[in-house]
Amino acid sequence: MTSNGFDHGKRGIGVRNHQLILPSVVCSTHISRRIASAVGALSFSHQHGCGIIGADVAGIEDFFGALANHPNVSSCLIVSLGCETIQGQELGARLASANVSTKYQIIQDSGGVEATVSAGILAARHLQESYPPVKAAFGNITVGIDLCRESAQIAELIAGLSEVGVETIVARQGKSSAENFSQLMLAKAHVILSFPSPDQPASGFPLIPVINVASESSLHQGIVADFDLAHESTIEATISRIMEVADAQATIAEMNGTGEILAPRLVRST
Amino acid sequence: MSHSPIRAYLRPNGSWGLRNHVLVLPLHSALSSSARAIEDACPGAVAITHDWSGEVDGDLQRIIRILAGFASNPNNFATIFLSLGSANEEEIIAQAENLGLANVVHLSLPHIGSTKLLIDVGIREASDLLVRAHEQIRIEAPWSAIVLGLECGGSDALSGITANPALGVASDRLVELGAMSVLGETTEILGAEHLLAARAITQDIGQRIIETVARYEKSINYEGIDLRGAQPSRGNIEGGLSTLEEKSLGAAKKAGNAQLSGVLEYAEIPPARGLYFMDTPGHDIEQLTGYAAGHINIVVFTTGRGTPTGSAIMPVIKVATNSPMAMKLSDLIDLDAGSIADGMETLAEVGTRIFDEIIRIANGCETKAEISGNHEFALSRMYKTIVSYDA
Amino acid sequence: MRKILILHVNDNVAVALTDISQGELISQDEYLFTAKDNIARGHKLATRNISINEGIIKYGERMGHATSEIRTGEHVHVHNVLGDRLSSEVK
Numbered sequence: 116m117t118s119n120g121f122d123h124g125k126r127g128i129g130v131r132n133h134q135l136i137l138p139s140v141v142c143s144t145h146i147s148r149r150i151a152s153a154v155g156a157l158s159f160s161h162q163h164g165c166g167i168i169g170a171d172v173a174g175i176e177d178f179f180g181a182l183a184n185h186p187n188v189s190s191c192l193i194v195s196l197g198c199e200t201i202q203g204q205e206l207g208a209r210l211a212s213a214n215v216s217t218k219y220q221i222i223q224d225s226g227g228v229e230a231t232v233s234a235g236i237l238a239a240r241h242l243q244e245s246y247p248p249v250k251a252a253f254g255n256i257t258v259g260i261d262l263c264r265e266s267a268q269i270a271e272l273i274a275g276l277s278e279v280g281v282e283t284i285v286a287r288q289g290k291s292s293a294e295n296f297s298q299l300m301l302a303k304a305h306v307i308l309s310f311p312s313p314d315q316p317a318s319g320f321p322l323i324p325v326i327n328v329a330s331e332s333s334l335h336q337g338i339v340a341d342f343d344l345a346h347e348s349t350i351e352a353t354i355s356r357i358m359e360v361a362d363a364q365a366t367i368a369e370m371n372g373t374g375e376i377l378a379p380r381l382v383r384s385t
Numbered sequence: 386m387s388h389s390p391i392r393a394y395l396r397p398n399g400s401w402g403l404r405n406h407v408l409v410l411p412l413h414s415a416l417s418s419s420a421r422a423i424e425d426a427c428p429g430a431v432a433i434t435h436d437w438s439g440e441v442d443g444d445l446q447r448i449i450r451i452l453a454g455f456a457s458n459p460n461n462f463a464t465i466f467l468s469l470g471s472a473n474e475e476e477i478i479a480q481a482e483n484l485g486l487a488n489v490v491h492l493s494l495p496h497i498g499s500t501k502l503l504i505d506v507g508i509r510e511a512s513d514l515l516v517r518a519h520e521q522i523r524i525e526a527p528w529s530a531i532v533l534g535l536e537c538g539g540s541d542a543l544s545g546i547t548a549n550p551a552l553g554v555a556s557d558r559l560v561e562l563g564a565m566s567v568l569g570e571t572t573e574i575l576g577a578e579h580l581l582a583a584r585a586i587t588q589d590i591g592q593r594i595i596e597t598v599a600r601y602e603k604s605i606n607y608e609g610i611d612l613r614g615a616q617p618s619r620g621n622i623e624g625g626l627s628t629l630e631e632k633s634l635g636a637a638k639k640a641g642n643a644q645l646s647g648v649l650e651y652a653e654i655p656p657a658r659g660l661y662f663m664d665t666p667g668h669d670i671e672q673l674t675g676y677a678a679g680h681i682n683i684v685v686f687t688t689g690r691g692t693p694t695g696s697a698i699m700p701v702i703k704v705a706t707n708s709p710m711a712m713k714l715s716d717l718i719d720l721d722a723g724s725i726a727d728g729m730e731t732l733a734e735v736g737t738r739i740f741d742e743i744i745r746i747a748n749g750c751e752t753k754a755e756i757s758g759n760h761e762f763a764l765s766r767m768y769k770t771i772v773s774y775d776a
Numbered sequence: 777m778r779k780i781l782i783l784h785v786n787d788n789v790a791v792a793l794t795d796i797s798q799g800e801l802i803s804q805d806e807y808l809f810t811a812k813d814n815i816a817r818g819h820k821l822a823t824r825n826i827s828i829n830e831g832i833i834k835y836g837e838r839m840g841h842a843t844s845e846i847r848t849g850e851h852v853h854v855h856n857v858l859g860d861r862l863s864s865e866v867k
Contacts, residue, residue: 162763
């Protein structure tokens with residue numbers, strides 16, 4: 116069993132020690148990215164948080180909440196504009212009450228772009244100093260399996276992982292790997308093993324290392340270098356790769372910086 | 386007609402660019418981070434990122450149209466497409482060329498072999514294109530070189546009194562001189578559409594704007610959802626706006642008093658001089674995307690609450706509706722119209738300042754958003770992106 | 777300095793150009809009344825009595841209707857106004 120985990124308090128034990136700079140609205144994505152790159156944290160772009168109605172208001176708020184509370188997150192800074200549908204202040208207060216290593220910064224209250232970036236950098240550094248990495252041994256890890264295509268070995272693989280004390284969750288209903296990744300994030304998967312559709316590329320997720328398994332498709336064979344595992348990989352090789360990644364080895368998607376999220380959306384934009 | 390002071394880039398199809406960008410456009414969400422990596426390595430190049438993974442659903446034609454229009458905006462000198470080589474991606478590139486994009490570089494991931502190599506090749510191509518872009522020069526251009534987009538976001542109760550009607554003054558003057566001006570945000574003319582219809586140049590166009598709003602209203606009612614909560618937004622309500630109609634009556638002031646020459650679908654290109662209405666969401670960034678895809682080359686964005694919003698390819702001039710916010714958020718506001726509410730300036734005076742600022746920025750001076758490098762992007766979708774919340 | 781702005785002669789609301797305190801006297805042009813609530817800059821106040829369900833008129837256009845009696849000088853906002861369109865709570 117891996118010993119390279121990180122104790123993230125109420126979030127649980129993670130296989131990565133990511134500080135997340137979370138934009139609560141599309142309007143704060145660029146500023147979040149600037150803060151993240153200045154402090155070595157992680158951020159991502161999305162187009163949500165405003166002009167949303169119906170089920171999506173709670174849906175996206177819960178989605179952001181789950182990102183902030185994922186076990187691979189050490190601390191989280193929420194960057195809000197101030198007037199969006201999802202109020203960063205309330206999201207921040209709610210998440211901060213669940214987890215002390217969460218702070219929030221509001222652009223409209225901070226005095227502009229540069230003032231928000233500087234204040235955000237200070238807040239992020241302060242979080243890093245207050246919550247230094249704490250190594251922890253794992254009881255067990257959860258591996259999420261994205262099945263956008265069928266794999267003949269899947270039952271055998273799950274049994275093999277179970278033997279070494281690894282829990283598995285399978286996501287196969289999504290329209291795309293991106294949707295399955297979101298489901299697996301909500302289920303707090305530490306590592307994702309992705310079997311993308313034959314016509315889809317290898318992909319990643321910001322907080323969670325994604326191990327991509329190639330198929331025989333011409334697309335996948337054309338970009339084998341983007342895949343961690345070849346299509347004929349044995350169960351043993353797959354399990355050993357999962358263990359290495361859980362033990363801090365970077366996946367190819369992590370090395371390439373590939374990692375986009377697909378935030379849920381059920382209702383048309385307004 | 387007065388002599389135009391505009392200097393712009395003439396594109397091979399006769400359109401005019403107010404900027405000369407090298408754009409890196411990923412055609413699949415998994416290529417977004419590669420586009421960003423190329424942008425980061427090549428100062429001067431711009432990239433967008435998005436979450437479309439090639440899904441074939443009811444939004445497919447809309448997304449093809451958005452990406453093709455965005456790529457071919459006359460503000461782009463060239464566009465580097467990153468693709469997986471699918472037929473729909475090829476269609477986007479072909480449409481962009483039909484819409485006038487002259488300099489196309491198509492980098493296909495499977496052809497190149499790996500993401501790492503794709504980034505390396507992209508950096509080399511972007512650097513070469515930046516050198517060629519620098520060789521382009523601005524030349525004298527007619528008033529029609531200006532295709533102005535009108536936008537408001539984070540509105541307060543002063544929006545309809547200060548910044549919006551002052552922008553209306555500037556828009557009217559540009560339309561009079563031969564430019565194009567486009568109003569958007571269907572959500573935010575709901576309750577004011579009869580006023581715009583009365584100004585339409587033909588009865589058909591007037592009828593079309595009424596129908597466009599009705600179509601929108603029906604689609605929201607169909608969802609069985611109370612629009613309030615999103616419209617007016619909580620920020621709007623804090624700012625003093627009580628109903629959607631009140632917001633709309635103020636928002637429509639951006640379009641001044643000019644006659645309405647036509648109604649455009651989302652991302653449609655206005656055909657000739659005049660004032661148009663484009664059917665867009667009220668979501669600021671989705672609206673900006675529709676404008677860029679509709680070949681609008683400069684935007685004036687009025688705001689009561691203040692926002693850092695910018696576009697990768699269009700200069701976005703931010704006009705504050707109130708002076709306290711303009712002072713507090715000075716590095717994201719280009720111009721303050723709050724003086725109208727204080728009785729310090731008239732609408733006509735602020736309208737002239739906005740007009741002058743449009744020309745200054747059109748000629749190459751940078752907006753606050755361009756200086757800070759802020760550019761966000763959002764695809765506008767009519768259909769869901771997920772199967773359900775409990776999948 | 778002017779405290780309120782009337783946008784159209786037909787309007788039954790005015791826009792506060794400054795923060796107005798409860799009890800403050802508004803004396804401007806033909807208007808003379810006392811503010812019944814604290815009214816923040818940009819928010820609206822009634823310039824005459826408005827009965828329940830009567831239209832709220834701003835810019836000379838209807839922007840919704842009163843959900844309760846509103847007296848001259850009262851704050852006019854979401855607590856006593858509802859839009860006519862796309863507001864399901866009205867049903």
